[in-house]
Amino acid sequence: MKTTRRISLLRYWTTRYVAALCLGLFIAAILTVIWLQHTMLNNRLEVSEFIAEELANRIAGSQEEKNVSPTIDEDMLKSRELFLQSEHPPAIFITDPKGRVLSANQSTSGIETSSFAPSLLQKKGDVLKLSPEMANGSRTWMIKKPIKVDDIIFGWVVMLQPENELENVTEEYRLLTGLIISLGLFGWAAIYILSRRLATPISQVAKAAKQIQEGNYQVRLPEQIKEQEVYDLVHSFKEMAQKLQQLESLRAELLAGVTHELKTPVTSISGLLQAVRDGVVTGEEAHNFIDISLKETTKMQKMVNDLLEFNSFSANALPVAVEKHSVNELLSEIVHQWHLGQETEEITISFSPLPTNRSITTDAVRLQQIIVNLLNNARHAVDSDGKIEISLSEQESGFLSIEVKDNGSGIPPAEQALIFERFYRGEQKKYKVRGLGLGLPYSKLLAQALNGELLLKDSSSFGTIFQILLPLAEERIK
Structure with missing residues (x-):
């Protein structure tokens, strides 16, 4: 070659x-x-x-x-x-x-x-x-x-x-020769200085790329750059290095998290079944131990299913079947079904439909997955006497806006830019709720597959608002 x-x-x-x-x-x-x-x-x-x-x-x-x-x-x-x-x-x-x-x-x-x-x-x-x-x-x-x-x-x-x-x-001729030589030397010097000024930050970016290739994400690049294109290159590269460092940390954290999340129920199931087999517990207590083992097994199945579904959807292997639905009826049914399956006596749930009903062409199952995941997150975020609001509105751009609002403690500002990263789990949620950190990234992928978007609209100490945007059908429902 x-x-x-x-x-x-x-x-x-x-x-x-x-x-x-x-x-x-x-x-x-x-x-x-x-x-x-x-x-x-x-x-x-x-x-x-x-x-x-x-x-x-x-x-x-x-x-x-x-x-x-x-x-x-x-x-x-x-x-x-x-x-x-x-x-x-x-x-x-x-x-x-x-x-x-x-x-x-x-x-x-x-x-x-x-x-x-x-x-x-x-x-x-x-x-x-x-x-x-x-x-x-x-x-x-x-x-x-x-x-x-x-x-x-x-x-x-x-x-x-x-x-x-x-x-x-x-x-x-002598004067002209002197002038030409002077202009040539001056032009060469100016070109050399300007080319060196342009080449230096690019050379530094190339060296930083080699550092990242070797696993060192602590790169140092100049800040004071006047050329817009070179500044954009250096700034984007620094952001990429920080992102790679975060992803590397998340990868290490994922391995530890998955190991912990799967090891805990396995250890619990093993201990409970060992107690039943050895006759340490009998009768009704043995049945309770078996029920607990079955619940832990169900949790393990859910985590494994989350991993499989997320990987399948990331590889575009999960189909989306769209049909036309009434917006108010579909969303009302989704919220009602979720409410029935929860123990939320101390939590107030409200639903605000569209003033004028509209139709939407979407996959009802996938949309339900997104909303159920947001409602589950809201339920974990609020304490007793908490409040969850689901409100619908029509945007001027022709999109349906679905907002899920809670009055919980909110997401810390430092974590808000990372909540849609796969396997990321916030510090508070990490110890409060077991999981793999795939709920929000998976929901975002689903929303994009439905030609929409999932956004974090606002989060503070007074609560959090997530917004789903989906395209509405042109005709109105009478």
């Missing part, structure tokens, strides 16, 4: 973020270089055009005043070189109207030309890009300005500059 090579979350996201960042910066750098070259070319051409025009105006002025041959003002060019932002100054020529070169600056030493074609000088536009054939195989820009006196052209100022000189942005 081929093993999958795994890497840490920090390395995984950091490498991919950095790769994406480098790719983005590379694309941005290329676009910036193209933009810089284009912008610098336009700016330098505009400055060169301005210098050529200024030089043409100066020569025209000197021609008008002194009527001497035109020459290049080298001092003026040196003062303007700063604006050109170029390592090598452009080649500047002074020509006559026919294009013959009359004067040139020192930067023309590498350019051999004695004249310019008149058609080229008279061509429309002051800025021209010369073809390689016209510029000795190199890409060159030509800036030309006429020397005019009273609208008469006495010559031309021609400026030649190689394209690579105009697009030379060496200093800008």
Whole structure:
């Protein structure tokens, strides 16, 4: 079997973020270089055009005043070189109207030309890009300005500059390179810190999961987490660990409880039957011992049946047969039957039906199991002169609400979240009533199988209210 090579979350996201960042910066750098070259070319051409025009105006002025041959003002060019932002100054020529070169600056030493074609000088536009054939195989820009006196052209100022000189942005490249490197390092640092901040709590959760796998439920995870999703993950994992710890405690308690609950009647039955067999008791007393043994046997059968039914229903192996019933008649009959089978002379039981009778589609046997279990719990919770109320009401959502209320001592707040856990038994009930702690979990499963719900609505020192919610049929009973 081929093993999958795994890497840490920090390395995984950091490498991919950095790769994406480098790719983005590379694309941005290329676009910036193209933009810089284009912008610098336009700016330098505009400055060169301005210098050529200024030089043409100066020569025209000197021609008008002194009527001497035109020459290049080298001092003026040196003062303007700063604006050109170029390592090598452009080649500047002074020509006559026919294009013959009359004067040139020192930067023309590498350019051999004695004249310019008149058609080229008279061509429309002051800025021209010369073809390689016209510029000795190199890409060159030509800036030309006429020397005019009273609208008469006495010559031309021609400026030649190689394209690579105009697009030379060496200093800008240095700045751009420094900026890209700085952004890359800063981006990598930010990505590393953020990825580490995200990966750390997840790594802690993974370590905590290994602790739980080894049976250690005392996990420690950070509390102050700003990221909502990571906080939800850590918080849910901590709740799961606490739940598993509770279930582990319940499992140990279940083993002890089942052992105790089954051992006690077995020991009692064994002792009673041994006394009858050995003749320790005879006559009527022997019959009483046998009756007690039969009662203990019945209790053991009930506990075993509870376990079997609960396991069957949890595995969806227990069928539910639904039929249509009248709500008031069905619930009244269930309460009446339970009342007849109880010794509750000192307990007051009241039943409040629906003002307008409705029908319900449900399994009457399963519903009776739920209500009988709640009534039995209520009877165990109240003392003498206790009171149990069963009230029906119709919810706006179309559900029937069945509330079973008692005036007992209530369920302690610390136990209220656990009462529907299988095999859980409260501290007070544990020593007062024998059982396996399956009544309420089983009743909840039954209510859900009937498309309803069983809830603990309220519990305090004044009493407890359980609520059953079941869907009502649409038609009303007349």
